[in-house]
């Protein structure tokens with residue numbers, strides 16, 4: 104059924120909320136047509152969650168039955184988006200559900216009334232978004248495997264046959280590959296990977312920032328300064344002294360905070376001072392210096408120094424004199 108839904112998008116771009124990322128879009132659509140489970144692999148803040156929500160929006164409105172009450176609800180695709188946050192203390196019960204002991208006494212342990220459904224059931228006919236799946240404990244990965252494989256789950260010794268038919272979209276941060284619980288090979292074997300990266304060009308990133316940020320209508324952010332700011336962030340992503348680099352959220356943060364700084368200083372236009380002032384609070388905790396550099400300089404000094412260099416080059420190249 105979902106195959107037909109997604110086949111209709113041939114030749115179109117159904118992911119309106121994501122700018123750029125043509126290749127990832129193609130891969131995702133192709134995987135969805137075949138009802139395959141997807142892992143979006145990429146650094147923080149580059150639109151993975153936005154992507155998954157966009158997939159949910161594409162699903163048709165549908166009547167879904169609650170497993171306990173049998174109540175039927177008509178739900179839009181975006182209302183059938185369920186999120187699980189992968190973390191070491193996530194339990195199988197969070198994901199699949201649990202037997203409530205009080206109700207078990209009342210209705211009997213094998214009755215459906217004594218079962219409190221977990222997130223998987225809420226995702227029925229929708230998108231199950233499993234964020235940072237590689238941080239989930241192995242026990243949970245095994246339970247998930249059974250669900251994906253057999254449409255079945257085991258809770259406290261009981262086998263449950265579940266109707267949990269969903270599109271599964273998981274995420275993974277490549278930086279974490281070694282540091283966190285790895286995905287078991289058998290689970291990996293059930294997913295297709297789609298790689299998502301930083302915005303491909305300055306223009307795309309500018310569009311994201313201009314359109315997805317909060318704006319103060321009384322403060323203008325001149326284009327020349329925004330180019331400078333974003334180009335600086337983009338160059339930091341290639342800086343050889345950094346082992347963690349600023350995300351799109353950092354760009355959005357700078358755009359917003361520079362405006363509020365200008366506003367507080369009674370100005371109607373952002374100038375360079377407002378941008379520099381926002382670095383400390385927006386960028387410094389989002390970068391990590393390589394150990395070899397860390398002992399010589401702190402993050403804040405590093406950014407200010409890099410920015411001064413960058414601004415000079417920018418002015419020389421563009422012939423602009425920035426305020």
Ligand SMILES: Nc1ncnc2c1ncn2[C@@H]1O[C@H](COP(=O)(O)OP(=O)(O)OP(=O)(O)O)[C@@H](O)[C@H]1O
Nearest residue numbers: 120121122146147148149150151152153311315351
């Ligand atoms: N390519 C893009 N197109 C549109 N918006 C984007 C894009 N990349 C990032 N954004 C914007 O950046 C912000 C962060 O995106 P999102 O929350 O989807 O990232 P994420 O990859 O899920 O991050 P995390 O790994 O931290 O959960 C959102 O405001 C989103 O709109």
Ligand SMILES: [Mg+2]
Nearest residue numbers: 151152153234
């Ligand atoms: Mg996210």
